[in-house]
Structure formats: C-alpha cells, structure tokens
Amino acid sequence: MCCEINEGSPDTGKALDKLISALGLGSGEHLALVGGGGKTTLMFTLAKALCRGGQRVVTGTTTKLRLLESRHEPKSVFLSLDPDWERSLRTQLETPGPVFFGHEILPSGKVIGIEKSLADILWRKPWIDHLVLEADGADGHPVKAPAPHEPVIPQSVTMVIAVMGLDALGAPFDEKHVFRMDRFEKITGLKPGENITPAGLSRVLEGPEGLFKGTPPMARKVVFLNKLDVVRDDRDVRLLREYILDSKEAGVNLVITGSLHLGTLERLG
Numbered sequence: 001m002c003c004e005i006n007e008g009s010p011d012t013g014k015a016l017d018k019l020i021s022a023l024g025l026g027s028g029e030h031l032a033l034v035g036g037g038g039k040t041t042l043m044f045t046l047a048k049a050l051c052r053g054g055q056r057v058v059t060g061t062t063t064k065l066r067l068l069e070s071r072h073e074p075k076s077v078f079l080s081l082d083p084d085w086e087r088s089l090r091t092q093l094e095t096p097g098p099v100f101f102g103h104e105i106l107p108s109g110k111v112i113g114i115e116k117s118l119a120d121i122l123w124r125k126p127w128i129d130h131l132v133l134e135a136d137g138a139d140g141h142p143v144k145a146p147a148p149h150e151p152v153i154p155q156s157v158t159m160v161i162a163v164m165g166l167d168a169l170g171a172p173f174d175e176k177h178v179f180r181m182d183r184f185e186k187i188t189g190l191k192p193g194e195n196i197t198p199a200g201l202s203r204v205l206e207g208p209e210g211l212f213k214g215t216p217p218m219a220r221k222v223v224f225l226n227k228l229d230v231v232r233d234d235r236d237v238r239l240l241r242e243y244i245l246d247s248k249e250a251g252v253n254l255v256i257t258g259s260l261h262l263g264t265l266e267r268l269g
Contacts, residue, residue, distance in 0.1 A: 016045075016048060016049035016052060017049070017052065018265075019045070019046070019049050019265065020049050020050065022256060022265055022267040023046075023159070023161075023222060023254070023256065024220075024254070025050070025159070027129070028123075028129065028130070028158070029050070029130050029131075029132075029158050029159060030119070030123045030130070030131045030133075030154065030156050030157045030158050030159075031046065031130070031131070031132045031133065031157065031158070031159050031160075031161060032062075032133055032134075032135040032151070032153045032154065032157040032159070032160045032161070032219075033132070033133070033134050033135060033160075033161050033163060034134075034135050034136050034146070034150075034151045034153075034160060034161070034162050034163070034211050034212070035136070035138065035143065035144060035162045035163040035164055035211050036138030036140075036141045036142055036143050036144045036163060036164065036165060036179060037138070037141075037142040037143060037163050037164050037165020037166070037167070037168070037226045037227060038163055038165060038224075038226040038227065038260045039134055039138065039163040040065070040069050040072075040134065041260045042161070042163055042224060042226070042260060043059055043132050043133075043134055044059065044072050044073065044098070045260060046132050047059045047073070047098035047130075047132050048098065050098075050129070050130045050132070051096065051097055051098055054096070055129045055130060056093040056127060056128055056129045056130070057098040057099070057128075057129060057130045057131075057132060058089070058093070058098065058099050058100075058101050058122065058128055058130070058131050058132070059073060059098050059099070059100050059101070059132045059133070060100060060101040060102055060113055060114055060119075060131075060132075060133050060134075061102070061111070061113035061114075061133055061134040061135075062113045062114060062115070062116050062119060062133055062134070062135050062151075062152035062153070062154065063113055063134065063135065063136055063137050063150070063151075063152055064106075064110045064111060064112055064113060064137060065102070065110065065111045065113065065134060065137070066109060066110055066111070067105055067109050067110060067111050068109070070100050070102060070111050072100075073097070073098050073099065073100035074097065075092045075095070075097060075098070075099045075100065076099065076100040076101070076102070077089045077092060077099060077100075077101050077102075078101075078102050078103065078104060078105060078111075079101075079102070079103045079104070079114065080103055080104040080105075081104075081105075085101075089101060090127050093127060093128065098132075101114060101122075102114065103115075113133070113134070114133075116152050116153065116154040116155070117154075119131060119133060119154040119156065120154045120155055120156040123154070123156045124156070133154070135150075135151040135152050135153045135160075136150040136151040136152065137150075138179045139179050141165075141168075141176075141177060141178060141179035142164065142165025142166075142167050142168035142171075142177050142178075142227070143164050143165060143168045143177065143178055143179070143184070143196070143201065143204065144178065144179035144180055144184070144204075144211075145178075145179075145180050145183035145184035145186075145187050145188075145204055145209070145210075145211070146180070146183065146209065146210075146211060146213055147180055147183060150213075151211070151213060151214060152214075153214045153215060153216070155216050156216075157215075157216060157219050158218075158219055158220065159219055159220045159221075159222060160212060160215045160219050160220075160221055160222070161222045161223075161224055162205060162211040162212060162221070162222070162223050162224070163223075163224045163226055164201065164223065164224070164225055164226065165226055165227045166225055166226065166227045166228055166230065166231050166237060166257075167227050167230045167231075168196050168201065169196060169198065169201060169231070169236050169237065169240060170195055170196065170197075170236055171195065171196055172193060172194070172195060172196070173185075173190050173191065173192050173193060173194050173195070173196050173200075174192065174193070177196065178196075183209070184204060186209070187203060187204050187206070187207060187209055187210055188200040188201070188203045188204050189203065197236075198236050198237075198239040198240035198243055199239075199243055201240060202240055202243035202244050202247060202250070205223065205244060205247065205250040205252065206247055206249040206250045207249060210250070212250065212251075220253045220254070221250070221251055221252045221253050221254075222252070222253060222254045222255070222256065223244055223252050223254070223255045223256070224255075224256045224257075224258075225237065225240065225241070225255065225256065225257040225258070226258065226259065226260055227259060227260075227261070228257055228258050228259045228264070229259040229261055229262045229264075237257060241255045241257065241268055245268065254267065254268070255267075255268045256268075
C-alpha cells in the first residue's frame with residue numbers, strides 16, 4: 001500500500017486518510033512515539049491526519065522538545081504560563097487544527113513536556129479525541145537506544161510507534177548515526193565502527209531495555225521505518241522488516257516503511 005502526503009498536493013487529504021488507515025487507527029487513540037529519524041515530523045503529520053473530519057487532537061511530549069519544533073502547531077498552551085490552562089486548551093480545540101500542549105519553555109529554547117500522569121488524565125477528557133505525544137528524544141539522530149529513564153510512556157497509550165531512520169542502515173555505528181551509543185551497543189551487540197546491520201538494528205526493539213520498554217500490555221506496537229528515499233538498494237530494508245516481524249520478543253504488530261519527506265508509505269504486518 002502506498003500513498004503521497006506531500007504538502008500542497010491535491011491528493012493530500014486522501015493520502016492523510018490512507019496514513020490513518022495504514023496504521024489502523026480508530027477513535028480515541030493515545031499515541032506515543034519513540035526512537036529517532038523523523039519522530040517529530042511523524043507526530044505532526046499524524047495530528048494533521050487525525051484532525052480531518054473535525055477531530056480534536058492534542059500534541060506534545062513527556063520529555064523535552066525544541067521550542068522551534070513545537071511552533072509547528074499554530075496553536076499552543078503552556079501549563080506554567082496559564083493558570084487556567086485546561087479552559088484555554090479546551091477553547092483552542094474548538095477551532096480546527098491540533099493544539100500543542102507543554103509544561104514550560106526553558107531559556108535554552110527547549111520545552112519541558114507534561115507528566116505522563118497528566119497525559120493519562122487528558123486522554124480521558126471527553127473534549128479530546130486523540131492525544132499524540134513524543135515519549136523520548138534522539139537529538140536529531142537516525143536511530144537510538146533509550147536511557148534508563150526513557151521512554152516516558154503513559155499507561156493509557158493505545159499504540160507505541162518506534163521510528164527509525166533508514167539512513168542508519170548499513171552506515172557506521174558512530175556518533176553521527178546513533179544516539180546513546182553505549183546503550184545501543186549493549187542492546188544490539190554491535191561494536192562502534194561496525195556497519196549497522198538489519199539484524200543488529202532489529203535488536204534495538206527487543207528486550208526490557210529496547211525501544212518498546214515500558215509499553216503497556218494492551219498497546220499495539222508499530223515500527224515506522226522512515227527515509228526510504230535515501231536507500232539505493234532495498235534488500236537490507238526487506239531483511240530488516242523480516243527480522244522485526246519474526247521477532248517474538250519484540251512483539252511488533254505492524255511495520256510501516258516509507259518517506260515522510262516524499263510522503264510515501266508501505267504497510268507490512
């Protein structure tokens with residue numbers, strides 16, 4: 001299955017609908033995004049797609065996010081700046097489009113996200129249809145392994161989406177391509193300087209220290225392999241998808257492969 005979600009395209013609306021269909025999203029979804037390689041872009045794309053048909057969508061993070069990235073949404077509410085933030089958030093949701101919700105803007109230019117317990121409370125509000133949150137950070141790297149305190153996944157999430165940048169596949173295991181190298185080495189067994197193999201990359205999804213760490217038992221697990229547009233030979237991509245779906249330990253329900261830059265996707269699961 002393939003669709004285009006390019007901005008300005010006459011087929012954008014249909015393509016966004018296909019993105020929702022490919023992920024199998026229903027009503028009242030609470031999505032947590034982890035990993036690297038386009039996680040923030042996917043969050044805002046999903047929010048736009050879910051807003052079609054008048055859905056009320058809140059985006060945000062349970063960790064930290066660059067303020068510039070949060071400005072992607074024209075509407076925002078910050079808990080520390082607004083004593084009546086709940087009323088403001090509800091009012092903002094009455095007009096079309098997602099609302100970004102954060103806790104505080106730091107002098108460093110980053111945004112502190114909301115507590116995961118607050119995310120659980122928000123998801124139960126009848127005036128919020130969907131909640132889409134980043135649950136960790138990758139500092140712009142294609143792939144990562146979580147630190148001991150990551151990811152920060154609320155208990156009410158219905159789906160966890162692990163994002164990986166395919167520009168790391170076959171590339172050297174180094175600081176350019178991997179965030180938290182020591183953790184990545186421990187989980188995957190790869191050594192710094194070695195090429196990142198499909199088998200090695202798939203292992204970052206597995207085990208109690210992998211990307212899906214802390215996922216609630218009932219939440220669906222999805223992997224989004226992004227940046228397919230930079231891949232010249234897709235044999236390793238096909239092999240990576242097979243490793244992921246064959247892994248009983250990872251327990252992944254669905255793999256989406258595509259390019260958020262070009263706006264294409266394929267579903268396998």
